[in-house]
Amino acid sequence: MAVKVIIPTPLRPYAGKQESVELQATTVGEALSGLTRQFEALRKHLYNDDGRLRSFVNVYVNDEDIRYLEKDQTRLREGDTISIVPSIAGGAPSHSPRGGSI
Amino acid sequence: MSAPPLKIREDLVSKIQAHGGETYPHECCGALLGRDGGGLREVLGLLPLSNRRDDSPRNRFEVTPEDVRLAEKEARGREWELVGWYHSHPDAPARPSEYDREHAWPWYSYVIVSIEKGTARDMTSWRLQDDRAAYDSEPVEIVRSSASISSD
Numbered sequence: 001m002a003v004k005v006i007i008p009t010p011l012r013p014y015a016g017k018q019e020s021v022e023l024q025a026t027t028v029g030e031a032l033s034g035l036t037r038q039f040e041a042l043r044k045h046l047y048n049d050d051g052r053l054r055s056f057v058n059v060y061v062n063d064e065d066i067r068y069l070e071k072d073q074t075r076l077r078e079g080d081t082i083s084i085v086p087s088i089a090g091g092a093p094s095h096s097p098r099g100g101s102i
Numbered sequence: 103m104s105a106p107p108l109k110i111r112e113d114l115v116s117k118i119q120a121h122g123g124e125t126y127p128h129e130c131c132g133a134l135l136g137r138d139g140g141g142l143r144e145v146l147g148l149l150p151l152s153n154r155r156d157d158s159p160r161n162r163f164e165v166t167p168e169d170v171r172l173a174e175k176e177a178r179g180r181e182w183e184l185v186g187w188y189h190s191h192p193d194a195p196a197r198p199s200e201y202d203r204e205h206a207w208p209w210y211s212y213v214i215v216s217i218e219k220g221t222a223r224d225m226t227s228w229r230l231q232d233d234r235a236a237y238d239s240e241p242v243e244i245v246r247s248s249a250s251i252s253s254d
Contacts, residue, residue: 008207009174012209058167085171087165090162090198090202091158091162
């Protein structure tokens, strides 16, 4: 079924500068796979080396976080909107104050 | 490849430094709101946020997706964009850590202010490289508060 994926601003340069992409998928996992097949450069920003979604990549289906649904197995309906929403994290070097390695 | 400078008014720099001082010895964080285009990125406003990392706030910060959406909404409301993030490094250099790099998004500007014993020191800005391997330093151009940085 046809669904829409909203691309967050920082990832638009890797998705043809598009704000959203329409594609055919029956699950969230299928939709994200389709997206990264279409835009290979997105893959490293969405997935870690183990092929799992990075911890700071949040995916919503019509405003519902897929972590509280069925994760990437969450089924989609015609016209659903999938949003990729960043969370932001970071912090100082933990092992040595000033002058430590980064 | 070196990034074009990030323009920011000196009063906004002072606010970032003050935020870092207020939360010391914990990390502060907030959103950079402004404009990006035509090879120019300028910060026109800030949205200070709460550090959600209650377990390790001295050397970690976190902005939830809900707060990211709030920042995007705030930017849209002013017809600006969410162009990046700032955070402090208490008693540590204003350089991105490996943890920063692992968790960074491309495109955003990441401003880091070093807070030494409660006093702001260096402030730097960084942008993640396309391959996520490292950051590029982004020059910071501080403009006087009375100047209109859009008209430069």
